[in-house]
Amino acid sequence: MLKLLYKAAKPYIYPNLIKSMTYQEKSSTGTLVQNQKLTLHSAFKPGWYMLELQAKGSFEVANLELRFADSRGVPLVVRPNKLIKRVMYLPTQMGQASVDVHAYGDFNLSLLRLVPIKQDFAQARMLKRLSAHPLINQAKLLARLEKKAASTNLAFSQVVLAAYNRLFAKVTDADYQRWVEELEPEQLEAYELELSQQPIQIDDYWVFVDDDFVCYEGSKKLLTQFLNQHPTAVLAYADQDHLDAYGHRCKPWFKTDWNPDLFLAQDYISNCFVCKKGWYLEHQALFNTLGVKGALAVLLPSMPSSQILHLPLVLAHRRQASKQLNANADLKARAEILQEKLTLASVQPCEQGLKVSFAVPQPEPLVSLLIPTRNGLEILKACVVSILEKTSYKNFEIIILDNQSDDAAILEWFKQIQLEPKVRVLPFDYPFNYSAINNFGAQQAKGSIIGLINNDVEVISANWLTEMVAQASRPEIGCVGAKLYYSNGQIQHAGVILGLGHVAGHSHRFAERNSDGYYGRLKLVQNYSAVTAACLVVRREIYEQVGGLNERDLAVAYNDVDFCLRVRAAGYRNLWTPHAELYHHESVSRGEDDTPEKKARFDKEVAYMRATWAEELKNDPCYNPNLSRLREDFALREFV
Structure with a gap:
């Protein structure tokens, strides 16, 4: 009933406040970034409100901050033409508010409304949002919130509000300090209880800690016990963070499980790890010759994932005062070792690590690029022309x-366009089914490599297909994805x-073009675990081996994720490369x-996805369980 009253009352009683707002500041940086500051003059009584906000323009996402007087700002993330709603609480009467806007592209705020709501309704809405992810246990969530309220002598509704607001706020060092003090002890206790049950011979293991790092004896023991629990494994590593000048922990690095191609580009293991003594002695000559970092660079890439384990706990701490004076020299030395010891076309230092290149097979395999479309001449023509004119790889159709x-x-x-020898147009005269269309195209394709391409994709880098074919031609690699940008x-x-939002989300979505990403991952x-089919390359034999896209159960959404997971289950590694760059004017054609x-x-x-891939969605090995399940920016996981 409260919800019905809220919906019925707002259009008549609570007007759009945009007309009451004035531009205090408005500026642009370059051609894309727009900053605005708007001021609202209106009286608001203390109490609970539902904020409704909507904007129009050519932006993909805008970051807003709504601030009442001296109160803490409320961060808001806005998509064009999407109505967003946020529960708010005003502790005292407010007479003025400001809205700060940061947008890539033209931005115009079209709706801002504050509707008074009852506390019970506000609390119910906030709890629903806090428990939105399917992996969240609602009973445990409520118990933690009630415990927090009791220990802090705060009203339950205010504890819920604080947890709700943290879902949208930028994660700070203070949040990580709360994590260290409140959540990490529970994690450590759980692992210690589990791992202490297994008998262990400590002398059978050796722990390596870089000179720049601190790893306490209890942490070394825990990491050793973890490796001891897995008889087939030979090495285990953990997560790490930094120690500031005062010894406070900050800047956590929550790592992936064993990620062979990331390890080729970035050594994220050798700073702190434990290994079996017998394995080390077996390769002692290599360790003596190349050093620890060099030996791991040579040995680990060829080892099965079952032998290299990751414990998702922060057990190593980098000293803030330490300086990587020889970082460039170390990177160059690692590149030379990889080039000499492994079969690679080239290894070159690049931003954040190494660029490892593989050779394209000779003669170059024919690539069949499949582009479904219905009308949309403007976007399709831009897509096809960009491929024909900008692609340096020549053997494609x-x-x-x-x-x-x-x-x-x-x-x-x-x-x-069919006068162009490389282009064919084939009719698919059935209702829209993305999976069925591509499966039909794959049957008609002549190439040994299949490329799934959206009709709203546009080439940026000439070598995009060369890079993707080189990676896809490696025997151990399945699907290869590209780095895609919005128009802005x-x-x-x-x-x-996997596991972000409904089913899965895009890594680093809405990050700035030149961003390094989370510890260089961009x-x-x-x-x-998966890449988008907006631009996906895979060997035809693999496409056929797993039966193509699932046209029965996944006509439109998540067919690419399902396909990639079936490819991974067949024993291949899926891969993403930042060296194949294209624009993706997302969902322009389908809506x-x-x-x-x-x-x-x-x-x-x-x-279907949650039922079929339930276990896979619980924990993505290319992510980290300590990172957010609701956001795509590698933020710290949500906790009460």
């Missing part, structure tokens, strides 16, 4: 899969992370899932 186009202009263009240059895709080749029929279909596909 383009198969345009026409899904019932009826626009006269594009039908005429189909006739013209923000990151659209940099690998897919600049380095690495393995991900949003905004009708009851589309929403029902989407919900069904989500249910």
